[in-house]
Amino acid sequence: MPRTQRNANFIDKTFGVIADILLQTLPTPKREKEAFAYYRDGMSAQAEGEYAEALQNYFEALRLESDAYDRSFILYNIGLIHTSNGDHARALDYYAQALERNPSLPQALNNIAVIYHYRGEQALELGQDQVSKILFDKAADYWLEAIRLAPDNYIEAQNWLKVTGRIDS
Structure with a gap:
């Protein structure tokens, strides 16, 4: 059944x-x-x-x-x-495969950004400032694309991008 x-x-x-x-x-x-x-x-x-x-x-x-x-x-x-x-490594691989087949999948872009942001937070906790900046920049890139595709979504990400100076108000 x-x-x-x-x-x-x-x-x-x-x-x-x-x-x-x-x-x-x-x-x-x-x-x-x-x-x-x-x-x-x-x-x-x-x-x-x-x-x-x-x-x-x-x-x-x-x-x-x-x-x-x-x-x-x-x-x-x-x-x-x-x-x-x-x-997360395996998740990133599957999200990337999903985006290869459908580049207009903002939820996959958002989830990739969330993982990079999480990894950036981890790097900060370990005192790896340069690594965290790279990871936060990657998160920002994915969130910007997700927001471009779905402008009314991902409000928390939009706020983070504004607060960190990665997007204009």
Whole structure:
């Protein structure tokens, strides 16, 4: 039984039912429908904190999905899991792969910036001022691009950029 049919959450069940109807009615190749079903089950598992199960579903979705745009969201979600697990190097790799397929993915740009900012804070704590400046500058570059794509989002990042003099008011 697919994960979405087991989930007791009303919103998830509703999404699952609507997604199933769309999958049955849209003229989409069977392989793409299967990929979306795995993606949907991966999102459900991820929402419940079942990261191993989510990754299995996402990797199966990647195996089946051929559309670069759709693959970008799968890769982005894999990056989220690695971020949650503290594996920032692996997360950065998946976010970069997502951006290769979809350069207009501001949430991936934001998450990369967050990781660089976090690493910059760590470097500051270790007294590595030059390293922290490089990392903060990288974070700023990614946030500026994310804000360019989604100007109404990332208010905290916009404030940090203003306070640090990396963006004009």
